[in-house]
Amino acid sequence: MRNLTAGTLAEMDAPQQRHIHLLDIALDGQTISITDDFTDVVIGLKTYTATGHLLQFDHDGDADGMQINALTVTLSGVDQSMIASALQYDFLGRRLTLLRTYFDENGVIQAPFMLFDGRCDGPAIEESPDDGSCTVQVKASSHFVDFERVRSRLTNLESQQQWFPSDKGFEFVAAQPQDIQWGGA
Structure with a gap:
């Protein structure tokens, strides 16, 4: 309130x-x-x-x-x-x-x-x-009108290659562990 x-x-x-x-x-x-x-x-x-x-x-x-x-x-x-x-x-x-x-x-x-x-x-x-x-x-x-909207770009190889066909930056994303801890042990 x-x-x-x-x-x-x-x-x-x-x-x-x-x-x-x-x-x-x-x-x-x-x-x-x-x-x-x-x-x-x-x-x-x-x-x-x-x-x-x-x-x-x-x-x-x-x-x-x-x-x-x-x-x-x-x-x-x-x-x-x-x-x-x-x-x-x-x-x-x-x-x-x-x-x-x-x-x-x-x-x-x-x-x-x-x-x-x-x-x-x-x-x-x-x-x-x-x-x-x-x-x-x-x-x-x-600022939050579409906060819950699902964006069309994903962090996977297929989505990346729609925009950049020769980019292989997300090639091994699916093989990575799901819980990545950034900046710590």
């Missing part, structure tokens, strides 16, 4: 909740910081620019959104400066973080906590000439 503050835990249990998301995408020398709130949000020295209902998140995770492996961020109604940023930077492999924070009944913001930390797969831009709308979509995956 995350280290959540008492204030955040209290607001998560409250009958009426108000929470917002804070999104950071790290680019070369610049970080895009936006929020789905209707006003700009300042946390510490960082300002998250308000996008309101124009920012949406689609993720594969558990029901309460506490564990997310893949995330799609959609920003609709995008102005030309955001499109220019999307086209100017190479998003592939860039860090994307998504935080959530709650407000108490007096409107005081609680400590944000991490929902997602991963790497961008890249942006997709859709423009509609009919109605003039534009949508920017960024997909990202967590």
